[in-house]
Amino acid sequence: MNRLAPVIRELEETRIAQLTDAKKKSAVWGCCIILIAVIISLIATSAPGPGVFFGLLLTILATMIIFNSHSKRLSPKYKKELIGKLIEGIVENGRYEPDSGLSESEFNSTGLFNTPDRYKSEDLISGKIGKTPFCFAEVHAEEKHTTTNSKGQTTTTWVTLFKGFMFIADFNKDFAARTLVHRNSFLNFMMGNRVKLEDPVFEKHFDVFSTDQVEARYILSPAMMERMIKLDEQFDNDLLFSFYQSKVVIMVKCSRDHFESSILRPVNQTKTLQEEYNTIVSLVSIIEALDLNTRIWSKE
Amino acid sequence: MSATTLSILCTIVVVLICTFIYNSLIGKRNQAENAFATIDVMLKKRYDLIPSLVTVVKQYAAHEKELFAQIAETRSKNYADMSDSDKMELDKSFGQASEKLMIIAESYPELKASDNFMQLQRAINETEEQLSAARRAYNAAVTDYNNKVESFPSNLIAGLFKFSRKNVYTYNHE
Numbered sequence: 409m410n411r412l413a414p415v416i417r418e419l420e421e422t423r424i425a426q427l428t429d430a431k432k433k434s435a436v437w438g439c440c441i442i443l444i445a446v447i448i449s450l451i452a453t454s455a456p457g458p459g460v461f462f463g464l465l466l467t468i469l470a471t472m473i474i475f476n477s478h479s480k481r482l483s484p485k486y487k488k489e490l491i492g493k494l495i496e497g498i499v500e501n502g503r504y505e506p507d508s509g510l511s512e513s514e515f516n517s518t519g520l521f522n523t524p525d526r527y528k529s530e531d532l533i534s535g536k537i538g539k540t541p542f543c544f545a546e547v548h549a550e551e552k553h554t555t556t557n558s559k560g561q562t563t564t565t566w567v568t569l570f571k572g573f574m575f576i577a578d579f580n581k582d583f584a585a586r587t588l589v590h591r592n593s594f595l596n597f598m599m600g601n602r603v604k605l606e607d608p609v610f611e612k613h614f615d616v617f618s619t620d621q622v623e624a625r626y627i628l629s630p631a632m633m634e635r636m637i638k639l640d641e642q643f644d645n646d647l648l649f650s651f652y653q654s655k656v657v658i659m660v661k662c663s664r665d666h667f668e669s670s671i672l673r674p675v676n677q678t679k680t681l682q683e684e685y686n687t688i689v690s691l692v693s694i695i696e697a698l699d700l701n702t703r704i705w706s707k708e
Numbered sequence: 709m710s711a712t713t714l715s716i717l718c719t720i721v722v723v724l725i726c727t728f729i730y731n732s733l734i735g736k737r738n739q740a741e742n743a744f745a746t747i748d749v750m751l752k753k754r755y756d757l758i759p760s761l762v763t764v765v766k767q768y769a770a771h772e773k774e775l776f777a778q779i780a781e782t783r784s785k786n787y788a789d790m791s792d793s794d795k796m797e798l799d800k801s802f803g804q805a806s807e808k809l810m811i812i813a814e815s816y817p818e819l820k821a822s823d824n825f826m827q828l829q830r831a832i833n834e835t836e837e838q839l840s841a842a843r844r845a846y847n848a849a850v851t852d853y854n855n856k857v858e859s860f861p862s863n864l865i866a867g868l869f870k871f872s873r874k875n876v877y878t879y880n881h882e
Contacts, residue, residue, distance in 0.1 A: 581837070604848050621848070622746050625841035706834040 411497065412681075415489050419675040423482055427671045430478040437474065438467035479670045486669035487531075491684065495533055498688050502535035506667070509545040510574050518650035518657045519588055521569045524549035529574070531667050537692060538701035539708070542577040544691055546666060572662035575691055579627070579656045580700050582707045585620035587627055589636070589649035607633045613640055614649075627651050632698070639697045642690070654707070658694060729865045736853040740874055743846035747877065750839040751795050754802050757835060758783040760828050761805060765812075768819035772812050779805040799839075806832045847876045 442463035449459025487506040495502045509529025516523055527549050534543035549569040556562045587603070590596055596615045603616040603624040610633040618624035628636075640647045648659040666687055673680060695701065762780050765773050773780075779801050785794065810829075813820045854873050857866040865871075 604852070606844065606848075621743070622838070622841050622845045625844045626838055629837065629840070704830065704833045705837060706830050 412490065412493055415493055416676050416681075419482070419486060419490060422485060423669075423671050423675050426478040426482050430474050430671060433474050434467075434471040437470045441466045441470060475671060479672075482669045482671055486675065487667055490675070490681075491531075491667045494681070494685055495535075495688060498685070499533075499535040499537065499692055502533065505532045505534075506530065508532040510543070510547060510576070512549075514576070515547060515549060515570075515574065517652060518574075518659070519586055519652070520590070520648050520650050520657075520659060521549060522551055524569050525552040526550040526566065533688070533691075535692075537695045539703055540578050540580070540695050540700045542575065542692070542695060544573050544575040546662075547572065547574045570659060570661070573660040573691060575658040575660060575694060577656050577658075577695055577698075577700055579651065579654050580703050580707060581627065581705050582654045583620075583623050583627060583651065585618055585623040586650070586652040587616065587618035587620075587624045589628075589651075590615045590617065591646075591648065603628075605633065606630070607637075609637055610634075613637060613645065635698050639694065642697070656698070656700075660691065725861075726865055729862045730869065733853075733856055733862060733866055733869070733871050736849070736856050737871065737874075740846065740849040740853045743842070743849040744877075746842040747839065747846055748795065750835060750842045751799055752787055753835045754839065755783070755787050755798060757828070757831055758802070760824070760831070761809065764819070764822070764824050764828050765809065767824065768822060769812055769816045772808075775808055775812070776805055803836075806836075843877045850874045850876050 442460065445463030445466065446456045446459035449456055449462075484506070487504075491506070492504045495504045507530065509532050511529070512524065512527040515521070515527065515529070527547075529545050529547045532543060532545040534541075536542070548571045550566045551569050553565045553567050554562055555565075590599075592611070592613055592615050596602075596617075599615075599617050601617050601619060601621075603618050603621055605611055605616060605625070605628060607630060610628075614636075616624060616628065636647075636649065643660055646661045650657040650659075667684060669675070758779055762773075762776060762783070765776050782798050782801055790798070809832075813825060819825050856862045857871050857873055
């Protein structure tokens, strides 16, 4: 963290400057809005009350917009200079591309979800730990649900298919089939090609489906199953795995947006930085947890 | 509904259930046989590694070559002509030979550092992992089949058509 001190100091100064500017602008805009609203109210109703009420509402809205736009101004600097440096400290030669993400086709290739109608991915982090290249990014995939009532009115709702981190790493064995590790659920009975495995604890956590029964067991060796159980516990028993094209994809659910800044939150607040640091470390440590650097098989 | 119609309907339902159970038993038996065929493919891969193993020993640890006489002899037989028990024997003796190789490699640094040995070690690990997966797939298919053969009411059809229990693959190379 000491290495980051000058960056934090500089960003904190920028944040305070942006905050002061936002406060000034909000005050000016607020006064103007309330004044105009009161004048309109007096002309229309001869009473200032409604004008004050609507003026205050519009002022709150304008303040939110101003603060949000100033936070966005701080964001690129925060991401590039602070988060980028944080990643460099964790992964040697690690790369952080805040505006890039993992493609929708990559998301669909996992085979774990329905095809999304709305897809967004950002904050791509990539690198190599030992012999294992990896990348991960924040992903938000949603499905459009349209319902029509008896009067013929349609309502559209967006249902989240997945929100969190999508982590992709090169697997230490070569394989051609696709193997999916879903959470254990009685609803999975409709899916075909179930692979019944010997580990009762693993079977209690997950349901495995594969296009090749032998290859699924080649990937999910008894040692690998144990490692996956431990990893799952580490991530609050909410992981999904997909193995395809000699890669492992791990979906880590998370409702919060990471690596975002706000002019209302001090940059030197160690708790937030520590949380971001822990998130990156826990994701990168998946490679060690699954022992992906052990390359004793034909794949080097 | 007359008694005749009812009995015809009942007979149709019973025949349909029996057909379903019979087909399911056939499916499970074929799955087990298919899984066993996969073990065979993996055993063949192991068999193909024997010449490399013998060559590596001859090159770097000629004094130890008598330790590998048994596995070398196995290679003299054609794989296609081997019986199932010969193949099981090959599985066992290859397991022993590869373990011996790893032990003697500790005493022969030249052998341990050679590219041939490292390549062979990777290939042995690979086939062992694939073979282990194939054995596990076979055992899962056999367990599934045996459950069907022994549980009610499929055991009635299994008994009628002589579907017998299959043994799971036990691997012990001691």
